[in-house]
Amino acid sequence: MKHLVLVSLFAGAMALPAMADYTIIAPANPGGGWDQTARTMQTVLQEEGISPSVQVQNVPGAGGTIGLAQFASQNKGNPDALIVGGYVMVGAILTNNSPVSLKDVTPIARLTGEYEAIVVPAASPIQDMAGLIEKLKADPGAVSWAGGSAGGTDHIAVGLIAKAAGVDPTKINYIAYSGGGEALAAILGNQVTAGISSLGEFEAQIQAGTLRLLAVSSPERLEGVDAPTLKEAGLDVAVENWRMVAAAPGLSDEQKAKVTADIEKMAKSENWQKQLADKGWMDTWLAGPEFEAQLDKDIESTAAILKDIGLVK
């Protein structure tokens, strides 16, 4: 028996060399999008020989703000430390009054992203976005929306849709679920009027015909997706749930360039592209000043809509 344990541990040892180079903080519990992004980065960075060994550390809590705060305070000037984050963090920083924000770390690049999809159960009488908006205008309370956690991307998107349709965003009947999965079950079970989540969560159901896709939140039509954008449906809304990687605060320009080069090498590798395709993630690579400008814009618009929904005073 002992022998077997040794064999198995040895198998583990060969798969995972001891030297750590990068340490990636996933500011969430195992299983979520950030954790998966971090672990995919770990795999690709190691397999592509960019880093001999990568460790992933989960620091869960409060929409990533706990991990972010810990990361910013403990790693000042450490070029080997990385943190995964995303659009949800932008909202969480605002709703939780987090003392540490994305300004306190060094954003490196946007890696992947997902667009939001608005769906109804196949049995629903609502046929298109116009039908849904009509119902929303008539009685906002009668339209229940199932989506992810309060103040998250899904909630923000519903707020933006209501606002664009001329409905008071505080009047939306948004029902928060802990994850896309639970929300999907509620939609499939005909418990709610409509559902909103990232397109990937719904894709298989849409193909199987159990959900009807009304619109997507991308700025332009998506290839292979048979649905209008919100803009085409007459609502001036575009939302992307992006995920990014950031480095520690206080890096020199050379250090920052080195990290960016490593991450770019990873993101441009075939291996990474294959992983994205497997997981149904989009490559939305954006780095440097363009990324920083985009980030500023997102922070500003998010703060405004959270105020409108009433989540931020």
Add this chain to the structure above:
Amino acid sequence: MSVQRHEPPRRRDTAALIVAAGLAVIGGVMLWDSARLADLGGYSGVGPASVPRVVAWGLIGLAAWTAVEGLRGDFPERPAQNPAPVLWIVAGLAVQLMLLHTAGFSIATGILFAFTARAFGKRNLAMTIPIGIVFAFVVWTIFSQLLMLHLPAGPLEQLFFPGG
């Protein structure tokens, strides 16, 4: 099994009264906290403050009940306790907590190990601390190096696994 006591000693139980006071305080804090929450009940009519309020009043009711039982001396007798061993374990946990991020997992946990052993009668810390540290280090090596579980490293770990 439930103990049948036909003649309960009708004596005031101070400890039970302290428990009752503690429960009432928790209930009070919950009421105070829920008073400051914005009423975002929305369409449900049950807002974020509703459930804490119900629980708080429940606790206050239970506090009153506990106080009555305490005054009537209905609380069960408590087994006699030695405080020293309990304090050794608590101290061990506190030391581990304080040393974990500076001294690393093995040293901090080795001390917890030794203090716990002392609480259960192995008094020779000069022997148990080294044993604890070696044992904790073996555990650290298996979990952090082979299974990639992130455990805090200190000087000892860095000595054997530089860069880990």
Add this chain to the structure above:
Amino acid sequence: MGALDFLLQGLATAADPMLLLYALIGVTLGTAVGVLPGIGPALTVALLLPVTYRLDPAGSLIMFAGIYYGGMYGGSTTSILLNTPGESASIITALEGNKMARKGRGGPALATAAIGSFIAGLVATLLLAFLAPTIVKLALVFGPREYFALMVLAFVTVSAAFGDSALRGLTSLFLGLALACVGIDQLTGQARLSFGVPELLDGIEVTTMAVAMFALGEALFIAGQRVQVDDEVTAVKGSVWMNRQDWARSWKPWLRGTVIGFPIGAMPAGGAEIGTFLSYATEKKLTKYPEEFGNGAIEGVAGPEAANNASAAGTLVPLLTLGLPTSATAAIMLAGFQQFGLQPGPLLFATNPTLVWGLIASLLIANAMLLVLNLPLIGLWVRLLTIPKPWLYAGILLFATLGTIGANPSTFELGMLLGFGVLGYVMRLFGYPIAPIVVGLILGPMAEQQLRRALSISQGDWGYLLHSPIAATLLGLAALALIVPLILRARGKGQVLAQLAGDED
């Protein structure tokens, strides 16, 4: 090709000796990591998943299945022997299992857990294979109001089963409910009872609390006892194996546990621990030996352990048929499936039968491996109890803190561990039962959220809660469970009931 042919083909492929070795390695690794208090199946699978990346698809799939079942099963061993449940689903196992272990019946307790897990895993995996599409349709009928009714039923049945004092049982439960309020309110994003402390925003981690309350509280309590009772822990009394009576008392709970656990696991918001609670309450109602409940009744181990493993297979129903990950473990598994090119969803069984049946065959083999690995080990495991107390408890505390540190290496989390450990000690001192506080922490948020969701959908109409036949039936059952004992008590049968209720600590 019919479903059965696919399954047989999958089993034939998996019978390759090399693949069997991978299954064994997976089960061993999963058990070894899952056995640690504080490291639940989600973290186990996340940690070990990369190990499987190195193998060919067949090997990787089978090793992965082994890790999953091993991780799910691992927690029961330490719960039974050391009273340190590693995740919420093994809390109930610790209640009776540890009492058995202390009387020298650790062997039969571990055996009934292992065999029960195997049988539940076997039956549930077969149900998954042949009935998944039907079951998922039933599971989707459950909306917020049905879940709320289910939670109410779980509350009533479980809290009726705790302790001889209504006051202390309720106090413990309400403390749990109060702790459950801590953190960001999921439906509105507002912070409750967190006093500006960011670490409290996500609420209190159930595993931290369970490990502290059970493992630490227990260690403190035993250390503090003035008279050290020497005969309290006996490693082995009688046979290590189950005797005829053990078998006779176990087989029905295994099957009932499976029947309860599987559908609840399949429900998108069910959760493994609800199944264990309901199974425990059921066994307590149906047993011929009610006086043993609270003192080490084998049914109380057999049923909940079977329910736990059956719900592990149940979780795969929405995952495979809808692509719905309903737990953290399932979400990690989804990532695992994707590496095999398996896209879970409604069309999976039609478009990718070879891989699905390969997975199901792997699960069956991993399940059998788990039994092969664990039955012979029982003799070894129970020897743990012969370790002298100083070393045993020093080791328990080492591993209990290792689990917490590994899951979240923050000083704050360790501080909570210490605080709850002391609370667990004080509660034991005053004769408060421990289980209700943990149950309150687990069920409280679920019940609150589902109630508020239901009322949100109905725009504040409470009648909506009763307008579904399922919800009405469940609430009716809960009312019966609450009222019948009261009537019995009023008729002067209170003493019988007090016997039935037993005490837990």
